[in-house]
Amino acid sequence: MSGKIYLVGFGPGAEAHMSYRAKEAISDADVVIGYSTYIKLVKDLLDGKEVIKKGMTEEIDRCIEAYEQAKLGKNVALISSGDIGVYGMAGPTYEVLLQAGWSPEDDIGVEIVPGSTALSACASLVGAPLTHDFCSVSLSDLLTPWPVIARRLDAAGKADFVVALYNPKSGRRTQQIVEAQNILLQYRAPETPVAIVKSAYRRRQAIQLVRLDEMADCDIGMLTTVLIGNSSTFVEKGLMITPRGYANKYDALTGDAKEGEQAGRSLSMGLEGWQACLRKYLSENNGLTLEKTADYFGVPLGDVLSAIAAGDDAGKHKAARIAPEKIQAALSASENWGRLRGIVRAEAGAVTELFLHGKDFVHRGDWLNIETGAFHLHVNWAKVDAAYFACRDQRSYGLNFVDAFGRLLFRVLLMKEDGEFNAEPLNAYWTAWDELSCEMTEEEND
Ligand SMILES: C[S@@+](CC[C@H](N)C(=O)[O-])C[C@H]1O[C@@H](n2cnc3c(N)ncnc32)[C@H](O)[C@@H]1O
Numbered sequence: 001m002s003g004k005i006y007l008v009g010f011g012p013g014a015e016a017h018m019s020y021r022a023k024e025a026i027s028d029a030d031v032v033i034g035y036s037t038y039i040k041l042v043k044d045l046l047d048g049k050e051v052i053k054k055g056m057t058e059e060i061d062r063c064i065e066a067y068e069q070a071k072l073g074k075n076v077a078l079i080s081s082g083d084i085g086v087y088g089m090a091g092p093t094y095e096v097l098l099q100a101g102w103s104p105e106d107d108i109g110v111e112i113v114p115g116s117t118a119l120s121a122c123a124s125l126v127g128a129p130l131t132h133d134f135c136s137v138s139l140s141d142l143l144t145p146w147p148v149i150a151r152r153l154d155a156a157g158k159a160d161f162v163v164a165l166y167n168p169k170s171g172r173r174t175q176q177i178v179e180a181q182n183i184l185l186q187y188r189a190p191e192t193p194v195a196i197v198k199s200a201y202r203r204r205q206a207i208q209l210v211r212l213d214e215m216a217d218c219d220i221g222m223l224t225t226v227l228i229g230n231s232s233t234f235v236e237k238g239l240m241i242t243p244r245g246y247a248n249k250y251d252a253l254t255g256d257a258k259e260g261e262q263a264g265r266s267l268s269m270g271l272e273g274w275q276a277c278l279r280k281y282l283s284e285n286n287g288l289t290l291e292k293t294a295d296y297f298g299v300p301l302g303d304v305l306s307a308i309a310a311g312d313d314a315g316k317h318k319a320a321r322i323a324p325e326k327i328q329a330a331l332s333a334s335e336n337w338g339r340l341r342g343i344v345r346a347e348a349g350a351v352t353e354l355f356l357h358g359k360d361f362v363h364r365g366d367w368l369n370i371e372t373g374a375f376h377l378h379v380n381w382a383k384v385d386a387a388y389f390a391c392r393d394q395r396s397y398g399l400n401f402v403d404a405f406g407r408l409l410f411r412v413l414l415m416k417e418d419g420e421f422n423a424e425p426l427n428a429y430w431t432a433w434d435e436l437s438c439e440m441t442e443e444e445n446d
Pocket of ligand 1: 201
């Protein structure tokens with residue numbers, strides 16, 4: 001006879017927040033295995049059961065023990081706080097079982113019993129901070145290299161996720177929370193609301209509502225979860241709230257959000273409508289550069305160019321995508337545009353302007369080069385994914401090359417001579433525009 005393994009998440013701690021199925025599973029178990037603190041939290045449910053307590057570092061031992069006991073025909077409950085599948089024992093247990101040759105069709109059954117994870121338990125105590133997109137990041141670098149954690153924090157900051165930090169600090173790991181604060185402050189205002197919840201639904205429960213720039217100085221420990229708001233999160237009457245909608249943020253674009261939008265339909269700033277909003281924004285804000293527009297919408301420059309190309313209502317801006325098979329021809333066409341300004345931007349902010357001529361471009365392997373007495377320009381041509389003509393009302397006429405992520409690789413711009421664009425290069429530019437660009441609709445853009 002074979003037993004069964006229940007992998008039970010019993011919620012944040014209080015019995016009232018344990019699921020019905022979690023109690024049933026523990027009741028059905030002959031053996032209950034868990035970290036000693038967890039065993040204490042469910043002690044009222046353990047009468048008549050064999051209890052195996054393990055230390056915090058003995059995770060794999062707990063899994064092996066569960067399997068051994070099940071092989072003896074016993075029902076085993078391996079317990080964990082919160083949800084056992086969230087930074088919990090479900091993963092290691094399956095790994096141990098699979099390595100031992102177990103499979104889901106085996107006589108030993110495995111059932112995962114989900115529980116309320118710390119981020120939802122903690123959120124419930126401070127208001128409604130998770131009602132829009134959020135993510136969780138564990139600051140524990142015991143098994144995850146710090147650069148991976150930092151990259152995830154950076155992505156979460158950039159993408160304006162509400163962030164839940166698990167394992168934020170311990171006796172030995174004290175600087176990770178400081179680094180996390182520094183990374184997120186690059187994207188969020190210092191006054192961004194932060195909830196620090198310790199021991200939610202346990203005897204020593206403690207809550208602090210602070211600002212992002214105060215976070216790292218607060219009382220934070222092993223039993224704390226930190227919830228960091230996004231750019232829309234606010235605190236009112238002691239409640240931390242993240243609104244469900246972003247429409248208010250883009251009011252200026254969508255007009256009267258309520259009248260302009262339809263119930264049950266995507267926002268006018270939705271998947272299909274945002275490009276029209278971007279063009280409207282450009283038409284209403286004269287003098288904006290492509291870069292400033294990209295910053296405003298939080299998109300790469302290539303997305304701005306494709307949005308402009310998809311309509312003819314972007315104010316003083318016009319753009320056209322070049323047919324993929326004609327990108328080289330567009331570069332060759334630049335030989336007829338006279339003196340050019342080559343623009344290369346470094347991510348950190350430096351902008352290099354090089355005076356060059358289209359005929360100086362030379363391909364060597366993957367590279368597009370210009371080598372003069374004054375400078376060497378090397379562009380990784382293999383990275384060019386799309387190219388766009390783009391002009392801004394008699395002020396600039398250019399050719400832009402972007403990579404697969406829409407990031408600008410380089411741009412060439414026609415130059416004025418004696419304060420004016422010469423007719424001949426300008427005509428050659430428009431001829432290339434007409435011959436090499438392809439029509440784009442918003443649907444094609446998607
Ligand atoms: C190894 S993870 C386990 C997470 C758990 N499986 C869950 O779903 O909540 C441990 C971390 O969970 C968080 N945590 C667990 N229980 C908590 C509670 N009652 N109050 C606040 N945070 C808690 C803390 O961030 C702690 O460092």
